Amino acid sequence: MTSATDSDPRTSPLVRAARREPVPHTPVWFMRQAGRSLPEYKQVREGIAMLDSCMRPDLVTEITLQPVRRHGVDAAIFFSDIVVPLKAIGVDLDIVAGVGPVIAEPVRTRADLDRIPEMTPEHVPFIAEAVRLLVAELGATPLIGFAGAPFTLASYLVEGGPSKNHEHTKALMHGDPELWNALCARLAQISGTFLRVQAEAGASVVQLFDSWVGALQRTDYVDLVLPHSRAALAAVEDLDVPRIHFGVGTGELLPLMGSAGADVVGVDYRVELSDAIERLGPQYAVQGNLDPALLFAPWEVLAKRIEQIVAAGQSASGHIFNLGHGVLPTTDPTVLTRVVEHVHAVSARS
Ligand code: 1CP
Numbered sequence: 169m170t171s172a173t174d175s176d177p178r179t180s181p182l183v184r185a186a187r188r189e190p191v192p193h194t195p196v197w198f199m200r201q202a203g204r205s206l207p208e209y210k211q212v213r214e215g216i217a218m219l220d221s222c223m224r225p226d227l228v229t230e231i232t233l234q235p236v237r238r239h240g241v242d243a244a245i246f247f248s249d250i251v252v253p254l255k256a257i258g259v260d261l262d263i264v265a266g267v268g269p270v271i272a273e274p275v276r277t278r279a280d281l282d283r284i285p286e287m288t289p290e291h292v293p294f295i296a297e298a299v300r301l302l303v304a305e306l307g308a309t310p311l312i313g314f315a316g317a318p319f320t321l322a323s324y325l326v327e328g329g330p331s332k333n334h335e336h337t338k339a340l341m342h343g344d345p346e347l348w349n350a351l352c353a354r355l356a357q358i359s360g361t362f363l364r365v366q367a368e369a370g371a372s373v374v375q376l377f378d379s380w381v382g383a384l385q386r387t388d389y390v391d392l393v394l395p396h397s398r399a400a401l402a403a404v405e406d407l408d409v410p411r412i413h414f415g416v417g418t419g420e421l422l423p424l425m426g427s428a429g430a431d432v433v434g435v436d437y438r439v440e441l442s443d444a445i446e447r448l449g450p451q452y453a454v455q456g457n458l459d460p461a462l463l464f465a466p467w468e469v470l471a472k473r474i475e476q477i478v479a480a481g482q483s484a485s486g487h488i489f490n491l492g493h494g495v496l497p498t499t500d501p502t503v504l505t506r507v508v509e510h511v512h513a514v515s516a517r518s
Pocket residue numbers: 198199200201202203204218245246247248249250251263265266267268269314320329330331377379494
């Protein structure tokens with residue numbers, strides 16, 4: 169018989185690691201584990217646009233569960249996208265296959281900002297419904313809710329789509345800091361509400377993605393970004409959910425990202441995990457950081473790297489194994505399953 173405690177995701181290895189408590193094995197999940205690399209995903213998505221699929225709780229539930237069933241990962245990540253809350257409040261945007269989010273009218277003036285309303289839970293009833301369906305299906309496996317951080321969302325809005333150099337974003341940030349701060353304050357309200365809706369509906373953990381913040385130097389991050397990320401994470405501070413904060417190329421920013429209100433700091437693959445742990449100190453758990461490209465390497469090479477990351481993670485106060493960024497679309501999914509098994513095997517505490 170399963171006791172209530174055994175089926176409670178709040179005592180799962182992933183939540184325990186996020187809280188820096190002892191774990192029976194290192195928990196593992198993969199950013200972008202749902203979608204792209206899975207044939208069963210391609211099948212259910214056939215003929216359905218990305219944003220439409222995000223607004224259908226039945227599909228969100230099925231797609232979110234697929235990698236949990238297939239790989240035996242220690243957490244589900246809610247199937248959605250960082251731009252879904254913007255779409256829900258009326259921003260004219262689309263997710264274009266092979267490109268990413270594309271915004272019809274980029275946001276560069278006060279009048280543009282005035283077209284973006286604050287978000288309320290009533291804008292996203294389909295999110296709360298999907299989370300409730302999922303939590304009922306997942307049992308002891310925790311669900312990770314997520315949102316985009318203000319800087320990364322602002323980058324899409326200001327550039328009008330994916331950007332390598334973020335030149336319009338940086339021009340606005342430095343040219344009109346007042347408007348920049350007003351835009352990011354609005355985005356923090358939206359992201360914070362999006363996180364809160366998911367946590368209140370039953371997500372056990374949340375992750376704030378600031379994917380492109382590694383494009384900034386430290387002082388600009390401190391002055392123009394950190395207060396807004398802190399506001400987004402503060403929206404769930406009173407709820408009993410650990411908060412993960414992740415960005416790419418953030419070796420210089422790791423402790424600052426922790427200070428935004430994170431329990432766990434995500435580490436990308438460009439930083440040695442042991443260096444990241446040293447920079448962060450014992451007050452944060454860490455998440456990461458296998459290079460997603462190494463999933464294409466011979467198994468012996470990959471297995472050795474997994475063992476190194478697991479061993480390095482054991483010197484942290486808490487470690488969640490993950491990739492250093494998302495699963496690449498052409499990844500062989502059987503390799504992902506093998507990674508999960510290997511992380512569990514080499515980290516098992518007797
Ligand atoms: O038609 C499709 O299948 C579109 C591909 C796709 C998918 C499957 C996009 C477009 N988004 C998603 C789902 C998604 N996005 C998830 C849930 C799946 C999972 O993780 O298992 C999550 C957590 C995201 C978050 C997201 N979207 C981020 C942060 C994570 C990261 O990778 O850094 C970012 C930056 C986006 C924007 C976005 N959406 C889609 C793409 C291709 C992109 C990146 C575009 C760019 O390079 O700027």
